[in-house]
Amino acid sequence: MVNTKADKEKIYEYLREIVDPEIPVLSIMDMGIVRDLILHDDEVEVVITPTYTGCPAMDMISMQIRMHLSSYGFPKNKVTMVLSPAWTTEWMTEEGKKKLKAYGIAPPNPRQQGCDEKLFAEAEAVQCPHCDSWHTHRVSEFGSTACKALYQCDDCKEPFDHFKCH
Amino acid sequence: MTPLIKYLLHLADNTLILSQRNSEWCGHGPVLEQDIAITNISLDLLGQARNLYSYAATLIGGEATEDSLAYLRKEREFRNCLLVEQPNGDWAQTILRQYCFSQYQYALYQELLNSKDPQLAAIVEKSIKEVAYHLRWSSEWVIRLGDGTEESHRRMLKAIEELWAYTGELFEAADYEKDLQQEGIAADLEKIKQEWQLKTEAIFAEATLPMPRNVFVQTGGKQGIHTEQLGFILTELQYMQRAYPGAKW
Numbered sequence A: 001m002v003n004t005k006a007d008k009e010k011i012y013e014y015l016r017e018i019v020d021p022e023i024p025v026l027s028i029m030d031m032g033i034v035r036d037l038i039l040h041d042d043e044v045e046v047v048i049t050p051t052y053t054g055c056p057a058m059d060m061i062s063m064q065i066r067m068h069l070s071s072y073g074f075p076k077n078k079v080t081m082v083l084s085p086a087w088t089t090e091w092m093t094e095e096g097k098k099k100l101k102a103y104g105i106a107p108p109n110p111r112q113q114g115c116d117e118k119l120f121a122e123a124e125a126v127q128c129p130h131c132d133s134w135h136t137h138r139v140s141e142f143g144s145t146a147c148k149a150l151y152q153c154d155d156c157k158e159p160f161d162h163f164k165c166h
Numbered sequence B: 001m002t003p004l005i006k007y008l009l010h011l012a013d014n015t016l017i018l019s020q021r022n023s024e025w026c027g028h029g030p031v032l033e034q035d036i037a038i039t040n041i042s043l044d045l046l047g048q049a050r051n052l053y054s055y056a057a058t059l060i061g062g063e064a065t066e067d068s069l070a071y072l073r074k075e076r077e078f079r080n081c082l083l084v085e086q087p088n089g090d091w092a093q094t095i096l097r098q099y100c101f102s103q104y105q106y107a108l109y110q111e112l113l114n115s116k117d118p119q120l121a122a123i124v125e126k127s128i129k130e131v132a133y134h135l136r137w138s139s140e141w142v143i144r145l146g147d148g149t150e151e152s153h154r155r156m157l158k159a160i161e162e163l164w165a166y167t168g169e170l171f172e173a174a175d176y177e178k179d180l181q182q183e184g185i186a187a188d189l190e191k192i193k194q195e196w197q198l199k200t201e202a203i204f205a206e207a208t209l210p211m212p213r214n215v216f217v218q219t220g221g222k223q224g225i226h227t228e229q230l231g232f233i234l235t236e237l238q239y240m241q242r243a244y245p246g247a248k249w
């Protein structure tokens, strides 16, 4: 395989087609979990990092990357998992945040709030992804998956998931 | 078995067994949101266990995998603290167990961020944000129940009575911890104990709960000597792999 920049960009494009199985509007590139792409002489190595340690989507994502690259003509490929530096929602792309909102999930706020040890802290202000109101309240700090909290809008009354800061 | 492998198994067993205990609440939580919370915590702990077991397995080599370490070791080979194997009891007992463990784990992981073992430090760096969440959640619940109704306060007192004898073991260094502490890989448990007591006194004061003094300390878990509870937990946890060796989804 020729180790050129063009090849890398091509592969990044392929990786952009792989989505998070639990949030199918976000690609793994949008999530910021692809940390590196290494072109060895005869092998493609994709370095990824987990969002949460117990995230069950990671095994599936690894498998999808491998199958996807094989189907694009890179049968010799491997996925390596790194833990440090630890993933943070700050690595999510702006485009990814827009896609999340359009999907009905409030994206993580640009500046991290409410991640400290302070007890009974006021819930983070989160904008309703349906009607844009900031008049919302947190129903539960833990939601349908490890990365989300449950909110409800006080104006349109819709419940919604918030991708919490991490 | 090297001290590092023993230490990794100790850390991993703590998180696996507490994860298994918390997961018993699945579908039985007092309200839906808290059912989700405790099972989310369970999932985080399981994730930590997987990272620690995987790392231990690479050091052990041969046929060892994260699965063989979780599913095929016997009771006496588990090195978890006695605290995490104690039964769920009522919500107060589960909350207190989680609080005591999370406060300890948070202080411990803050120290282990500087561990001279880079892979252990990386696992800890990945996990500590989740632990901060568990600590905040369980601290709030200790205060809510302690400073709640007469009934919730009474139940917290009972939980303290049930569990306190098992908290001291968290801070008693096993031989492998002492060895690794000298090498800068494991943490100084004396320092963690002071931090834990200081923070717990503050939380208990806010929760209007008395801080027990001079309680008998029950130990053994770190060396594989467990209470009768662990056998039952492993019977359930390991059943499938014992009955159908190598079974896959």
Ligand SMILES: [Zn+2]
Pocket (backbone or CB within 6 Å): A128, A129, A130, A131, A132, A133, A153, A154, A155, A156, A157, A158
């Ligand atoms: Zn709304």
